[in-house]
Amino acid sequence: MKNNHPQLRTVNVIRYVTPLREGGSMPAIAEADDEFLYVLKFRGAGQGLRALIAELIGGEVARLLGLRIPELVFANLEKDFGRIEPDEEIQDLLRSSVGLNLALHYLSGAITFDPLVNSVDERTASQIVWLDAFLTNMDRTARNTNMLVWHKELWLIDHGAALYFHHSMDNWEEQAVRPFSLIKDHVLLSKATELEQVDAEFRAILTNERIRAIVSLIPDDWLSGDNMFEHIEAHREVYSRFLELRIAKSEIFVKEAQHARETLI
Incomplete structure (x- = not known):
């Protein structure tokens, strides 16, 4: 899409x-x-x-x-x-x-992805690791993979633990350009051998315009209860700018993931 x-x-x-x-x-x-x-x-x-x-x-x-x-x-x-x-x-x-x-x-009949039973190719693993490092998603570990196998295809679910910067927004700009150290626990990290190639491809897709189109989907009343912001659009703008800054500095979280992977080998 x-x-x-x-x-x-x-x-x-x-x-x-x-x-x-x-x-x-x-x-x-x-x-x-x-x-x-x-x-x-x-x-x-x-x-x-x-x-x-x-x-x-x-x-x-x-x-x-x-x-x-x-x-x-x-x-x-x-x-x-x-x-x-x-x-x-x-x-x-x-x-x-x-x-x-x-x-x-609801994916009726889907089974939970098990890294000991189910396999993922290196390109797909690299794509998912890149995604979770970009989103700072801490919840795709061997303990809780948040992936399903449905009709022999891999599906991603549950990103509610991502973007944890928004639980404390005081220094959101600094958080946007930080490496994501928790990527070391990612269930697919050992197979993520194509991070640099995926980074180049995904940076081309995730333009500022497309990021802002996704952020614009957030209903106004989901943003209206935070006293830190004078108005809803200021709150929405932080999400757009966080993601824009993060992808502009994607080499930071890519290198962190590569380094974490090297320690596994």
Whole structure:
């Protein structure tokens, strides 16, 4: 996908199917009014809206770069949704998540990627390692790969832990050009032999215009509650500038990944 103007559909959640009790975020499988099942990520859970912003940006950047990501949609929860839910914890979560949430198309029958069983070619491994170093995604380790195998193809999921700079934005410009030391724990690092080639290709794709088109997808109300910014567009601008600065200095995180890989060999 190399569309300069990405768009996300909006669906209405009509049925809460089952919780996926993973960590503190408590995503769930839910059915929407388009009759598809989705993995629903709630604005009222865990890291809240910041996790949804990271999921949205991370997923759409990955898609733009040609990696497989389940379709992302905005998922609207009505005020009375879940009022008959018997589990009080889930009911509280639903009540605090009224409005626009984010959901990924549910890949029925997919299995979790296991590095001991499933193989990945060196080019794909290099692409994914580059992506996660760029996004500062700390959550693609052997313990939690956040990858699925579906119809014999590799799919990436769950970028909510990426862009961790936005949990403390005081020095976001400095953070934008830092190496990403946690790349040493990446599950695919040992196979990432083509980082320099991938860097050149991805830098050409991730233009400032395309970065800003992705950032423009963030709903205004996901950005409106941060008192650090005078207005929504100032908040949005930080995400664009962070990503622009980071890719302009991509040699920093590429060299860090290469060095980390050398220590594994």
